[in-house]
Amino acid sequence: MSTSYVFNPNFSYRNIVYQNEWQKISSGSLIGSLYYDYNIFDLNEADVxxxxxxxxxxxxxxxxxxxxxxxxxxxxxxxxxxxxxxxxKTESGVEDNLEIENNTYITRRLGGGINLGYSSKRIIYGLNISFSADWYNEDNVSTTENDQFYGLLYFGYRFDPPKVLDKIFRPNKH
Structure with missing residues (x-):
């Protein structure tokens, strides 16, 4: 999960991430984000x-x-x-003799990407290429690293909203 704040109101973060807005003038922004997640990896065999x-x-x-x-x-x-x-928190061993180890690591990440696309009132399409590199030191000699590189080809069509919703959210239009 994440929580972000876009510092420049003239920049459309939604155009890049969700492809549901249209950025009509060149603009940029600093975007501060807080990311958080909870995971459980469980590999159990018989009594181990x-x-x-x-x-x-x-x-x-x-x-x-x-x-x-x-x-x-x-x-x-x-x-x-x-x-x-x-x-x-790592738990390993047999059920009646479990070893438990707690650790705290400092994590680092570098991510980025490029998006080339077309956007109009009805149609949006493009290509998004992204990368990320995550790593942390488990101890003085061991580092865990996870690198990702991926692309996304997208195409979308924008429909008019239902008239009932359009009247509610844009009453001056009618």
Whole structure:
């Protein structure tokens, strides 16, 4: 989960992330985010237990910028370093002789991406390429790292809202 704040009201974060708004002029913004998640990995066989429970929390100051290239075409780029904590509890062994280990790690992450697309009143489509690198030191000699690189090809069509909702949210239009 995450909670974010866009510092520039003229920048459309929703255009890049959800493709449900239209950024008509070039603009950028610093976006502060707090990310948090809770996970359980459970690998049990017969009487042997291997379980890790962990809670991650991290702060990420990101910068996003959208260049409006020509009328409806846009190019967006973003970069986001972050720093956080991982609280981990590991349980391993047999049911009647369980070893429990608690650890706290400092986590680091670098993420970013590029989005090239087209947006109009009715149609939006584009290509989004993103990367992220997450890592933390388990001890003085061991580092856990998770790198991801992925692309998203999207196409959307915008429908008019139902008349009942349109009257409620835009009463002056009618």
């Amino acid at each position: 237990i291997n379980r890790e429970k962990f809670f991650n929390v991290r702060l990420a100051p990101a910068y996003y910028y959208t260049f409006v290239l020509h009328d409806n075409w846009f190019l967006s780029a973003n970069l986001s370093p972050s720093l956080g904590l991982r609280f981990s």
